[in-house]
Amino acid sequence: MPDDRQPRVWALLGPHRGDNNQVLALAQALGFPFEEKMLRYNQLRRIQPSLLGATFRSVEADCRAQLEGEPPDLTISTGLRSVPVVRELRRRSGEQTRSVHLGFPRISPRYFDLVVPTPEYPVPDESNVTRIPFALSPHVERSVSPSDCALLEKFPRPHLLLLVGGPTLYWELPVEQILGAVRDLLARAASQGGSVLVVGSPRTPADLHEAIATELRNASQPTLLAPNDGPPSYPALIEAADELFVTADSVAMAADAVMTGKPVGIVPIAKSALGRAVTAITDRLRPGKRLYPRDLRFFWTALEREGFGGTIHEPKASNPPDYAKLVAERVRQLLAQPAPPATDAPDSAQ
Structure with a gap:
């Protein structure tokens, strides 16, 4: 993203506190404003991402509205449930939306711009894979009531x-x-x-x-x-x-x-x-x-x-x-690079 405007960042959240903490840790470390998208998934979430493809269909109908409209510049996701959503956002953007996935997406890293697994996951070594010793966590004093x-x-x-x-x-x-x-x-x-x-x-x-x-x-x-x-x-x-x-x-x-x-x-x-x-x-x-x-x-x-x-x-x-800051720096470098040429992408959801 070579221009001077700040990127539109979506933090894709789900049912697990630990997963969400990772996504939010990276979103906060980036230093850009970001939107939290709390997603609830239906029974289609049980289908492997490689079979489900690019779609919003695995998200509950009343949650899909927040995904409509212009796709963001960057998604931060984790867990296999989010993979079809990320792929659909990239498809709608003509592959202009950049994507960072934390953990093991259970699909090839080639579907993302950056994959950040921890040591227990069998993610293949690729140029867009950055391994860290443990899950991202905010390195800040927590707000306590x-x-x-x-x-x-x-x-x-x-x-x-x-x-x-x-x-x-x-x-x-x-x-x-x-x-x-x-x-x-x-x-x-x-x-x-x-x-x-x-x-x-x-x-x-x-x-x-x-x-x-x-x-x-x-x-x-x-x-x-x-x-x-x-x-x-x-x-x-x-x-x-x-x-x-x-x-x-x-x-x-x-x-x-x-x-x-x-x-x-x-x-x-x-x-x-x-x-x-x-x-x-x-x-x-x-x-x-x-x-x-x-x-x-x-x-x-x-x-x-x-x-x-x-x-x-x-x-x-x-x-x-602070691994969140280290990964955030890699993401900023990614955003500073020109996106690949846009491809024609239909507006209709799959």
């Missing part, structure tokens, strides 16, 4: 915050294993003072959530099991924490923790039955290759290599670069 501050001030410091995710295709969170981490934190609070704060995610299994609640109710130390939607809010908990501990399934929450610069411990999880079978077969037939659609082992290796995070017993602080 006075009521959240007042609530958290009731709990003595240090605040030991445990962030609990949920199972993935190949990994699970055994109840006793996670309760072991909770007990370790309670023991620390008992011997050194402080309080234990815990928050789950929408992926946290109900039985694990209840088991944690029971453990905390029976503890003699000050504890809080925060609701997923607050109060206190998730940003308030992150901001108030003195040390953070994250179950190893959650790339997004690990990024939020590491980017605080505070001590972080990664809580191990376990392979599911499917995970044990698939990793055994893959490691034998394709040694060193990632599982599809993602292989968390590569993410953990990257964290260890970069020194981002320790263990439940020895949390580690680090000073990571």
